[in-house]
């Protein structure tokens with residue numbers, strides 16, 4: 001029975017994730033401060049332009065925060081065992097988007113001093129911003145410790161099957177492919193790292209590592225060439241051309 005691997009984020013990945021999460025929170029805090037300022041000072045016919053400018057600023061910060069948060073989750077994913085914690089950690093970007101825009105939307109539409117025109121324009125901009133921030137903040141395919149563990153085990157098995165049991169792959173900083181051959185044409189001129197499939201998952205902080213198709217084809221060819229030689233050995237006494 002093959003030993004099952006278990007994904008555990010490295011200390012280095014955890015440190016990087018912590019830093020990204022800190023910056024995500026900073027972006028969200030500034031976004032919500034901007035929202036409070038907009039609610040208190042900017043919902044008025046005279047300041048509608050500034051209100052819209054502020055909404056755009058809040059949107060940029062909300063999207064940036066979610067981007068950093070998702071990146072951190074890919075380095076150090078949550079476990080699916082605790083469903084509530086997993087949901088909050090995975091969807092915090094969408095939750096923050098609602099916090100950053102929904103109160104503002106409600107205040108714009110219920111304000112007594114603003115004209116219908118201001119409410120219509122600023123309100124529509126705020127609703128669109130809420131939708132953009134919410135959709136970009138939601139994680140539709142959130143990473144998890146369990147998913148990473150499953151991928152590591154299945155890809156390790158696939159690699160070993162192709163290479164006669166050798167669990168060794170190569171990868172570049174930018175691509176998402178795991179290569180079997182260091183001289184694969186796709187990584188020839190790149191800065192290449194190497195290790196086991198598990199090392200690659202732990203080092204990379206992305207959730208879509210895939211085995212390179214070119215390398216798979218080459219390994220399969222090498223494998224069938226090996227079996228062919230065994231099967232097609234010339235019988236003793238046969239005529240050799």
Ligand SMILES: [Zn+2]
Nearest residue numbers: 179184212215
């Ligand atoms: Zn390759």
